[in-house]
Amino acid sequence: xxxxxxxxGPVTLSxxxxxxxxxxxxxxxxxxxxxxxxxxxxxLQLLLKATKADDKGSNKGFEATYRKETTSFHLEKGSVQVSxxxxxxxxxxxxxxSKIIFGSGTRLSxxx
Amino acid sequence: xxxVSQTPKYLVTQMxxxxxxxxxxxxxxxxxxxxxxxxxxxxxxxxSYNNKExxxxxxxxxxFSPKSPDKAHLNLHINSLELGxxxxxxxxxxxxxxxYGYTFGSGTRLTxx
Numbered sequence: 001x002x003x004x005x006x007x008x009g010p011v012t013l014s015x016x017x018x019x020x021x022x023x024x025x026x027x028x029x030x031x032x033x034x035x036x037x038x039x040x041x042x043x044l045q046l047l048l049k050a051t052k053a054d055d056k057g058s059n060k061g062f063e064a065t066y067r068k069e070t071t072s073f074h075l076e077k078g079s080v081q082v083s084x085x086x087x088x089x090x091x092x093x094x095x096x097x098s099k100i101i102f103g104s105g106t107r108l109s110x111x112x
Numbered sequence: 113x114x115x116v117s118q119t120p121k122y123l124v125t126q127m128x129x130x131x132x133x134x135x136x137x138x139x140x141x142x143x144x145x146x147x148x149x150x151x152x153x154x155x156x157x158x159x160s161y162n163n164k165e166x167x168x169x170x171x172x173x174x175x176f177s178p179k180s181p182d183k184a185h186l187n188l189h190i191n192s193l194e195l196g197x198x199x200x201x202x203x204x205x206x207x208x209x210x211x212y213g214y215t216f217g218s219g220t221r222l223t224x225x
Contacts, residue, residue, distance in 0.1 A: 034213050036213075036216075038153075041218075042218055042219075043116075043202055043216035043217050043218040043219050044155075044202065044204075044214075044216040045216070046213040046214070046215075049213055087153055089155065093213075098143070098160055098162070098167055098168055099145070099157045099160055099168055100157070100213070100214060101157075102154075102155040102156075104152070104153070104154050105153040105154070105155070107153070
């Protein structure tokens, strides 16, 4: 079945470090791909998305590129801040399936 | 203005009780969802309604019953609560074209003691 695999956390970085959170997916067609972020005590917020191969989603300094050949959608940021500390979820969606499938989440902690 | 609002935010109850969680969205979305997030942060869909009609019902015990009185509301009723039901429950909504992603509520933390 369709699934999403994320790198296990927690990931701990110093402020201004470069961030990569790996995400790969298994799917039979061409789903839309998303990154959601969950700050402590809050619900999930859409961070960025890409709906077709080679699309790059970006928001708040974060980027991810839809790579069909490697079935990946890795999240990157050039210089992280303490305020980026949160849990990040990679997800996929088929319009026909009517549900988003989430990865297991990666907790990110940024040290001042 | 809160887009997707859930009540209550926290719910502590004893085993065997029956409880409800309410969800409302003011975005004009057609589809609403319930997700369960366990202690390890894993998110799993439970139910999905489109225009008051049930379209997804994952493997969830019969003790869980969703109700959608109109397309802006999706409530979750849980009978005979068990310790294993303790989790954070998230409501979400989306447009018919779901490529826009979902809008989530802030969650209801249910603790069964």
